[in-house]
Amino acid sequence: MFEYFPGNYVWNLGVVAALNSGGLIDEVDRACRPIRDIAGRGEDVGTRELLAAWTTLVDSMEQQASKAATAGRKRTAGQMYARAANYLVNAERMQSISDPDRIAVYQRCLDLLEHSFELADPTTTRVAVPYEDTHLPAYYTQATSPDGRPTPVMIMWNGLDSTKEHMYLSGFSAELAARGISTLMVDCPGSGEALRLQGLTSRIDTEAWAAACVDYLQSRPDVDNDAIGLVGWSLGGYYAPRAAAFEKRLALVVAWGANHDWGTVQRRRLAREGERPVPHYWDHVLWVWGHSNVQEFIEFADQVNLDGVVEKITVPFLVCHGENDRQIPVEYAHRSYDQAVNSPKRELRVFTAAEGGAEHVGLDHLPHVSSFVADWVTDTFAGLADR
Numbered sequence: 001m002f003e004y005f006p007g008n009y010v011w012n013l014g015v016v017a018a019l020n021s022g023g024l025i026d027e028v029d030r031a032c033r034p035i036r037d038i039a040g041r042g043e044d045v046g047t048r049e050l051l052a053a054w055t056t057l058v059d060s061m062e063q064q065a066s067k068a069a070t071a072g073r074k075r076t077a078g079q080m081y082a083r084a085a086n087y088l089v090n091a092e093r094m095q096s097i098s099d100p101d102r103i104a105v106y107q108r109c110l111d112l113l114e115h116s117f118e119l120a121d122p123t124t125t126r127v128a129v130p131y132e133d134t135h136l137p138a139y140y141t142q143a144t145s146p147d148g149r150p151t152p153v154m155i156m157w158n159g160l161d162s163t164k165e166h167m168y169l170s171g172f173s174a175e176l177a178a179r180g181i182s183t184l185m186v187d188c189p190g191s192g193e194a195l196r197l198q199g200l201t202s203r204i205d206t207e208a209w210a211a212a213c214v215d216y217l218q219s220r221p222d223v224d225n226d227a228i229g230l231v232g233w234s235l236g237g238y239y240a241p242r243a244a245a246f247e248k249r250l251a252l253v254v255a256w257g258a259n260h261d262w263g264t265v266q267r268r269r270l271a272r273e274g275e276r277p278v279p280h281y282w283d284h285v286l287w288v289w290g291h292s293n294v295q296e297f298i299e300f301a302d303q304v305n306l307d308g309v310v311e312k313i314t315v316p317f318l319v320c321h322g323e324n325d326r327q328i329p330v331e332y333a334h335r336s337y338d339q340a341v342n343s344p345k346r347e348l349r350v351f352t353a354a355e356g357g358a359e360h361v362g363l364d365h366l367p368h369v370s371s372f373v374a375d376w377v378t379d380t381f382a383g384l385a386d387r
Helices: 009-019 025-039 047-070 074-092 102-120 164-169 172-178 192-196 207-218 236-246 262-270 281-289 294-301 331-339 360-385
Strands: 124-131 134-141 151-157 182-186 223-233 252-256 317-322 346-351
Touching (some): 102 124, 124 207, 134 172, 134 192, 151 207, 164 192, 172 182, 172 360, 182 207, 207 223, 223 236, 223 360, 236 317, 262 294, 281 294, 346 360
């Protein structure tokens, strides 16, 4: 993995995520160069300085984008707004939950991306998925079919610290749209806007979110009700298989980064084994799950486990993992695959360092992993339609 900040895995992960989601090396370097020395002090120190450095770049880009839009250069402006959102959302995810500016920064990310949709990507819109007595915020990228018929759709869920903005900016929905598949990118409870602006925390029985998403999609006339799949990355590698085991209207499922036994991973992190995805880690985890005490949370987290669950998956199941994932051991990918004995089409794909995509959810070569998943989903939907 490209390591701009030697020895600081967490900060490097953010840089690589930005670069592999449409970021430009010159812009990234301009933002990061002033904080290289600070990064050497550890992952928690200097996150506000990191945000300030990225914000300086974003301020300049937003001014340029506004001028381009005023001049009628909509595509240029839209692309610049999208890159600005990319940089800012990757800086926002690094902040402490106690940072008084965090919600305002996230709202700015939402606004920047909305400008981008309006100017450069009219196929993507903001939608609301009804959920219990509220809703789940989401983006919907609409694909088209040559004959105008309803399209297959993939529901996409994020993980512990990513957002629907990260999902969109990764380019995965564009890859699916090019293959005739729409995408519903959802901030589930415990993530993104659902957590930050609505206070919705995560839960073990993720089939509740899946049911809400499927209900919403089946209400749309542009959706093929028999071709609704689900993909989750990072902690979504637990969320998605769990949901598919119990929500039987799903046609296929993808674990983009296996997370078979997340509870054990937390115990390892408590013992400082393995890397962590964000600074201020335990504060972030407690926020996501709605807990206040680390020791009590560790006992609770043991339930975030797919033993006895993936056996209930009865649809095609793809497990992707990087051989050098420093957060989630590759052994969990093998466990999810081995236990999914009732899937009619199961596949395990481990990405190697030689080809790229070997780090957590393939962030070191995200387009490579994204294309593979998109191709598998396309082929699997086609195979189901031929039955």
